[in-house]
Amino acid sequence: MLTRRILDYASRHPVFRVEDIARVLRINRVRVSKILYYMERRGAVKRVMKGIYTITSDDRVVATGIYRPSYISMLTALYLHGILLQVPSRIQVVTTKVYVVKKIIFNGTEIIYYKISPRYFFEYIWKMNKYTYFLATPEKAIIDTVYYGMSPDIGQMDIEQIDLNKLKQIVKIYPKTLQTKIRRLITRLRKLKPI
Numbered sequence: 224m225l226t227r228r229i230l231d232y233a234s235r236h237p238v239f240r241v242e243d244i245a246r247v248l249r250i251n252r253v254r255v256s257k258i259l260y261y262m263e264r265r266g267a268v269k270r271v272m273k274g275i276y277t278i279t280s281d282d283r284v285v286a287t288g289i290y291r292p293s294y295i296s297m298l299t300a301l302y303l304h305g306i307l308l309q310v311p312s313r314i315q316v317v318t319t320k321v322y323v324v325k326k327i328i329f330n331g332t333e334i335i336y337y338k339i340s341p342r343y344f345f346e347y348i349w350k351m352n353k354y355t356y357f358l359a360t361p362e363k364a365i366i367d368t369v370y371y372g373m374s375p376d377i378g379q380m381d382i383e384q385i386d387l388n389k390l391k392q393i394v395k396i397y398p399k400t401l402q403t404k405i406r407r408l409i410t411r412l413r414k415l416k417p418i
Contacts, residue, residue, distance in 0.1 A: 225250070225258055230267065230278070237279040237354045238271065238288025272327055282332045283356040286314045289327070290336060293318035294347035294357035297337075297373065300364035301380065303350075309379045317359070317367055319344050337371055346393060362390040366397065369404050382412050 229244055236243065241259065245252040259276055262268045268276045277285050283303075287293045294300075297315040301307035313333040319341045326335050346363035350356050359367060361384060368375045387409050394405040 226262055226267065229255075229258065229262065233268065233276075233278045237281075238275065238277045238285055241274045241276075271329060272324060279354055280330055281352060281354060281356070282314060282329050282334065283350075283358075284352075284354040285329050286316050286334045287356045289334075290316070290318040290320040290322055292344065292357075293320070293336070294359050296347075296359035296364050296367040297371065298364075298368060298375070300359040301361060301368075301375070303358055304361045304364070304384065306361050306381050306384050307375075307379055308381065309376070315367075317344070337367075339367075339370075343370070343397065360389075361385050362393055365390060365408070366394055366401070366405060369408065370397070370401055375408070377408075377412060377415060382416050385412065387412060387416070 225248065228248055232244060232247055233239055241252055241255050244250070245255045259268060263270050263276070268278055271277050271285055271289060275289060277288070279285065283295060286295060293316050295303065295314060296317045298307055298311045299313070299315045302309070302311050313335055315335055315337065317337050317339050319339060322336055322338065326333060346360045347357045348360060350358050365375055365385070390405065391409060394402050
């Protein structure tokens with residue numbers, strides 16, 4: 224039965240596209256769309272956006288599954304690492320893909336996508352609950368925050384978990400203006416860090 228084969232595929236790829244199913248199961252795309260429509264009505268899958276479905280309610284998995292490759296970064300990543308004490312109101316995701324949709328709402332959570340050059344797409348780790356998602360390291364999350372014109376609120380951060388030497392090393396491949404901003408931030412963080 225096709226629904227069982229779709230669910231088997233989805234158990235390994237919790238965020239999937241109509242095209243993925245059509246290609247893997249060698250079925251017409253229109254037929255796959257109809258099957259997924261009925262599966263959604265029965266609650267077996269959930270539509271994330273046009274042509275994209277999921278079997279999970281984990282917004283982190285969905286956030287990094289829509290555009291691939293991508294990773295959760297900035298304030299969201301700092302919170303997930305336990306560095307930022309304030310809960311962010313949205314999930315911030317960095318991707319190298321050209322995208323049509325920059326913002327979606329999934330299960331009441333706003334997910335925002337930021338495009339980055341492949342040159343700066345690095346320093347993320349693999350995380351897993353039931354399914355996999357990708358998360359920037361704390362140092363990369365800080366750099367991404369500044370890169371996109373935001374300012375991390377260092378008064379709301381547990382700065383002991385930040386490796387300032389690693390932060391200094393990572394930023395070396397970025398433009399000089401960003402390096403200068405990060406150096407200033409490092410100076411402020413060093414003053415606050417307990418000896």
